[in-house]
Amino acid sequence: MSDIFAEPEWHADVKTSSKITLVVVDMQKLFLTEKKSPWMNKKLLSIIPNIEKLIKNSEIQNVVFTRFTPPKNWQKEQDSWQTYYRINQKITPGILGTDAYDLIDDFISYIPNSVVVSRKKSASIFMAGNFHSIIKKKSTKILIFTGIETDYCVLSSVLNAIHLGYYVIVVMDACASSKKQGQKHARGIFDRFPEQLWVTSTNDLINHFCKSPSIISNESIIFSKIGK
Numbered sequence: 489m490s491d492i493f494a495e496p497e498w499h500a501d502v503k504t505s506s507k508i509t510l511v512v513v514d515m516q517k518l519f520l521t522e523k524k525s526p527w528m529n530k531k532l533l534s535i536i537p538n539i540e541k542l543i544k545n546s547e548i549q550n551v552v553f554t555r556f557t558p559p560k561n562w563q564k565e566q567d568s569w570q571t572y573y574r575i576n577q578k579i580t581p582g583i584l585g586t587d588a589y590d591l592i593d594d595f596i597s598y599i600p601n602s603v604v605v606s607r608k609k610s611a612s613i614f615m616a617g618n619f620h621s622i623i624k625k626k627s628t629k630i631l632i633f634t635g636i637e638t639d640y641c642v643l644s645s646v647l648n649a650i651h652l653g654y655y656v657i658v659v660m661d662a663c664a665s666s667k668k669q670g671q672k673h674a675r676g677i678f679d680r681f682p683e684q685l686w687v688t689s690t691n692d693l694i695n696h697f698c699k700s701p702s703i704i705s706n707e708s709i710i711f712s713k714i715g716k
Contacts (some may be wrong), residue, residue, distance in 0.1 A: 489679055499696070503656070507549075507627050507629040507658070509551075509631055510552065510632045511593070511613065511631055511635070512539055512552065512554070512634050513613065513636060514554055514636050515553070515592055516590060517587065518556065518591070519532055519546060519612075520533055522587075524584055529580065532666060534664065536633070536636075538597075538633070541690055541694060543598055545697070550626055551598060552619070552708070553591060553595065553598075553599060553708060554613045558573065560573060560581050562577055578712045587623060590596075611640055611645075612644040614645060614707030615648075629654065629655060629659065631657070632657040633659065633663065634662035634663055636664050636669075638663040638664065638665040639667060639671070640665070642674070655684045657685075657693065659688060660688070660689060677707060
């Protein structure tokens with residue numbers, strides 16, 4: 489079987505729709521460049537060129553960046569989330585500082601006009617403040633997912649998107665996982681939703697857009713969430 493799904497029945501709408509949002513999940517110093525972070529993994533940097541290609545070349549209506557921002561005081565968290573942050577307190581602001589939660593420098597030029605909304609206790613960006621209400625106001629129908637990590641925040645967000653009725657595109661070579669089998673495991677779950685989810689590659693998606701008239705109207709938005 490090919491590593492990339494064939495284009496689904498609704499793929500023709502992607503060519504001409506003005507209701508597409510490209511989501512760039514958690515491309516932050518915490519995961520990519522901050523040496524003090526126990527979650528930093530340089531191999532995740534490999535997807536930056538592909539994400540930039542999509543931002544610059546794909547025919548999309550909006551670009552949304554999300555951020556993960558842990559709570560200042562993990563002791564005040566409740567139930568299993570207190571345990572989660574107790575175990576992972578090395579990534580909290582009191583120990584790591586706050587600069588680690590910034591997007592990496594590669595993406596700064598894409599976000600001159602940004603909105604920051606904080607949210608805790610969620611891997612899914614749909615639990616992150618006003619994310620869902622804002623994309624609804626923009627009449628988004630199709631979500632393109634990129635970023636990290638494929639088998640954690642991306643996966644959680646993709647499942648929420650499907651359950652909420654969005655058509656989803658996952659660009660596998662613009663997503664990455666720190667786990668050896670992370671991509672494979674996430675892909676196995678994506679395979680279960682062929683009617684609503686299109687797994688593709690950066691070049692294939694760009695080539696797909698090139699077949700249609702330009703509808704670019706990039707507007708970058710940053711959303712913050714607390715929870716890896």
